[in-house]
Amino acid sequence: MQPTSRSFPANARAGLADPVLQQALGLARTGFPQRRLEAIARLPEFEDLREEGRAIKDHVLAHLDFYLELYERNVIASGGHVHWARNAEEARAAILDICRAANAKIVTKGKSMVAEEIALNEHLEQNGITPVETDLGEYIIQLRHEPPSHIIAPAIHLMKEQVADAFRSAHTELDPARPLGDPRALCDEARTVLRPRFLAADVGITGANFIVAETGSSIIVTNEGNGDLTQILPRVHIAVTGIEKVVPTLEDAATLLRLLARSATGQEFSSYTTISTGPRRPGDLDGPEEYHVVLVDNGRSALLGGEFQDMLRCLRCAACLNHCPVYAAVGGHAYGWVYPGPMGAVLTPALVGVGEAGHLPNASTFCGRCESVCPVKIPLPRMMRHWREREFAWKLSPPVYRSGLRLWAWVAQRPALYHALAGIASRVLGWAGIHRGRFRSLPLASGWTAVRDMPAPQGRSFQSLWAEHRRHQGRSR
């Protein structure tokens, strides 16, 4: 998809003004954090697990080439195929080639953020192949022709009424008078509609939460079981995933899985955790005839060894989104590309360029809640600051803001001048505000006073009062 991160402020205003979005976000604001808190309270070793998870990912990133090659060998040994994609274009081409070779007309898809990142659906459609999203949230937004607004709950911006509307306009073969008021009815209808498509699909495409070097396996977690039907029923299974998803062993994957669901949804474990290794073997009851993995770089290897390497630890659990007050205010679409929230504020500039996505790392108060809940302790605020440093160095931030900042910093390095100016400001503002104690509007501070009052200063700077206080003390001694 074409990024619109450049218009983040306008996107954000639209989100703030959208009553449906605000209602939906209001529910998520407390729900996810509460469930996570309850889940980790039941696991005393959760903090130790976070440390272990970080260590596993750091180890992999330090030896990424080794584990990827080991993984490739084991995929091949189990009868699968590995396709390396340096960028989105190569990934799309590899997937299209596999689909064409299978003479595919219908492709079912499990939820995959990498597939969103490489804009796979549009590409398949342009080439005469019908992709069918099978995750309920993804299915809903596919019907509405929208991108996901959250990395694990793609339709979180909607209430059930919008889902019912989307189903009524899409499922015209069903009785228009059917009741769709309750979530159960919506789920049942999605199952009814999707079941024949699972059976008709020629190729199933999923992502992978982890790929395991020692076994050549891919692992997905879902709560709907749609991923299993996607990868088991069609003749061909394609797993598309980022190169940073590799872990050394199944044991390591298990450690990270214990962190993942608790951090994401507050579940001990997702309802379905499925490990796929190669195509169907003789004697297997089910499974695809062909098993392909498309390993996508698309800017990831460029982060290795630099100030953004820690971002490659990301498990895509969405805890940072779920705890971000900015995300909770504006929703995911405001971020203008595939990855929203704090992880998106760090990753999007890396993948689409800081010129395009420069707003995202700036739209943070650095409250630090994201880092405090990250299962692999990614220092998200610090990396957002690194982007700001690049923007400042490359003169990408607005000139008015830059020169204002430089002027302030210049004064702050001259204490005598600073004190004189602070003294004048506190006296003038203190005098002007003495009666009301606050200002309803102030020149040069309209961004503040448009929505809140500005409390008036008390009238003297602390340092001048302190100097006076010390003189009195000196005299009384």
Add this chain to the structure above:
Amino acid sequence: MPGPARIALLVTCLVDLFRPSIGFAAVKLLEQAGCTVEVPAQTCCGQPAYNSGDKTDAKAIARQVIAAFSGYDYVVAPSGSCAGMLRVHYPEMFADEPAMLAQAQELASRTYELVAFLADVRGMEKVAARWKRRVTYHDACSGLRELGVKQQPRKLLASVDGLQLTELPGAEVCCGFGGTFCIKYPEISDKMVTDKAADIAATGADAVLAGDLGCLLNIAGKLSRRGSKVEVRHVAEVLADMTADAPPIGAPAR
């Protein structure tokens, strides 16, 4: 109580400019804790520059702070945000300058947020203060997550005669101040502080306290714009029993 200590007060630029009464409350509390307090000439800790990506100016200001605050037993700030800047971010900033790094780490090791310093370092268990109010408490982000300030203000507030603390739902959620954030993204900041003000109002408390003046200016400004009568004060003013010395933040002088 540990032996006497010589404290340099990092008063913070906002307290210096807006609300000296917080600085005097800090001095009183520190003296009660057996410390002598001095105030080295100071401007700002440099956080606005650092958070805006202007590392050069941030470092220049940090060097100035490191020099001005050398030689004291402790550096104490009535702000988790500014104390966090010295404790966490100065060493980060000079990570690739070994000589400065050592000085930054030395400063960091003796820098504290006021209430955490009183409770954790000076072992203060209670205060001699009286304030008959139902209060609620907002945990300012940097103090909470960078410095672990959480129980200390609650423990000391529990000893204030007449004060009753009601916990604020979402106390750990940012109020939307964020330094320059509130100017750069005013609509988002407004949404955040509107939610915060609504949460505060819903507790039914007479007053809301916090340990950082930036957040307090934001919260007080929103509450007063909503016509709320909830008093807004820095926790130090209450602990120092100095609530009679100044009207609440954003309220007219009586």
